[in-house]
Amino acid sequence: MTDKLTVSVLGTGIMGAAMARNLARAGHTVRAWNRSEGKARPLAEDGVEIAGSPAEAVRGADVVLTMLYDGPAALDVMRQAGEGLRPGVAWVQSTTAGVEAIADLAAFAREHQLVFFDAPVLGTRQPAEAGQLLVLAAGPVEGRGAVTPVLDAVGARTVWTGEDGAEGSATRLKLVANSWVLAVTNAAGETLALAKALGVDPQGFFDAIDGGPLDMGYLRAKSGLILDDRLSPAQFAVSTAAKDARLIVEAGERGGVRLDVAAASAERFERAAAQGHGDEDMAAAYFASFDEKA
Numbered sequence: 233m234t235d236k237l238t239v240s241v242l243g244t245g246i247m248g249a250a251m252a253r254n255l256a257r258a259g260h261t262v263r264a265w266n267r268s269e270g271k272a273r274p275l276a277e278d279g280v281e282i283a284g285s286p287a288e289a290v291r292g293a294d295v296v297l298t299m300l301y302d303g304p305a306a307l308d309v310m311r312q313a314g315e316g317l318r319p320g321v322a323w324v325q326s327t328t329a330g331v332e333a334i335a336d337l338a339a340f341a342r343e344h345q346l347v348f349f350d351a352p353v354l355g356t357r358q359p360a361e362a363g364q365l366l367v368l369a370a371g372p373v374e375g376r377g378a379v380t381p382v383l384d385a386v387g388a389r390t391v392w393t394g395e396d397g398a399e400g401s402a403t404r405l406k407l408v409a410n411s412w413v414l415a416v417t418n419a420a421g422e423t424l425a426l427a428k429a430l431g432v433d434p435q436g437f438f439d440a441i442d443g444g445p446l447d448m449g450y451l452r453a454k455s456g457l458i459l460d461d462r463l464s465p466a467q468f469a470v471s472t473a474a475k476d477a478r479l480i481v482e483a484g485e486r487g488g489v490r491l492d493v494a495a496a497s498a499e500r501f502e503r504a505a506a507q508g509h510g511d512e513d514m515a516a517a518y519f520a521s522f523d524e525k526a
Contacts, residue, residue, distance in 0.1 A: 303333020
C-alpha cells in the first residue's frame with residue numbers, strides 16, 4: 233500500500249483536530265467529521281476536507297480513525313458511517329473507550345469486515361499538536377503496514393501490545409497509565425489548595441522538593457497552569473478526565489480491586505465540572521477543594 237493514504241478522522245476535539253492536521257501535513261488526504269461542525273471547519277485551512285456526515289467522511293477511505301468522547305459515542309458514529317464503509321478498511325480506534333466498550337466496537341468491526349486496531353494515545357494538546365503522542369496499539373501484524381503511516385503521523389512512538397484489538401490490551405494499558413496521570417493531577421491541586429488554606433507560599437514547597445525524589449516535572453506543569461491561571465485552552469479537559477476516571481473505577485471493579493483514589497478523582501473532576509470548569513484543563517479540579525468557584 234502507498235504511504236499516502238485517504239484517512240477519515242471522526243471526532244475533531246482537542247486531540248482529533250490535532251491528529252487530522254498532522255495527517256494532512258504528512259501528505260495524506262484527510263476527510264474529517266465532527267458532531268459540532270464548527271469545531272471541524274477550521275481544519276479546512278490545513279487542507280482537510282470537512283464532511284457533512286460520518287458516511288460521507290469514510291467513503292473511499294483507506295483508514296478510519298475515531299477520536300470521540302467514549303465507547304458508546306464511537307459505536308454510534310460508526311453506525312452512522314456504516315453505509316460508507318467498505319470491507320477491508322482499517323479502523324484505528326483511538327477513543328478512550330474503556331474495557332467493556334471494546335467488545336462492542338470489535339463486534340461492529342467484524343460485522344462490517346473492518347480490520348480493527350485498538351489504538352488509544354497518551355498525551356495532551358501540546359504533544360498532539362506536535363505529532364508527539366505515544367500510541368498504544370493492538371491489531372493484526374499483517375494489517376499494520378496499512379496503518380503505520382497514520383500512527384507515525386500522529387505519534388512519536390507506537391507501542392504494540394497485542395495482535396488482537398478485540399482483546400483490548402492497548403486500552404487496558406491506557407487505563408493503567410491514566411490512573412497515574414489523574415491521581416497526580418488531583419494530588420497537585422490538593423497540595424496547592426492546602427498551601428492556600430495554611431498560608432504557605434507554594435514556591436516554598438517547590439524549593440523544598442527541588443531536585444529530590446519527590447520532585448516531578450508533571451507536578452510543576454499542572455501546578456503552573458493553576459498558579460498562572462492558564463487553564464484555558466485545556467490540554468485535557470476536566471469533563472473528559474471525569475469520564476476516564478469513571479472508566480478506571482469500572483475496570484478495577486471488573487478486576488475485583490477497589491480503586492479509592494480513582495473514585496475520589498472522579499468525584500473531584502465531576503464537582504469541578506459542576507462549578508463551571510468542565511471545559512478547562514483538568515488541573516482545574518483544584519477548585520473542587522473549595523465550596524464555590526474561585
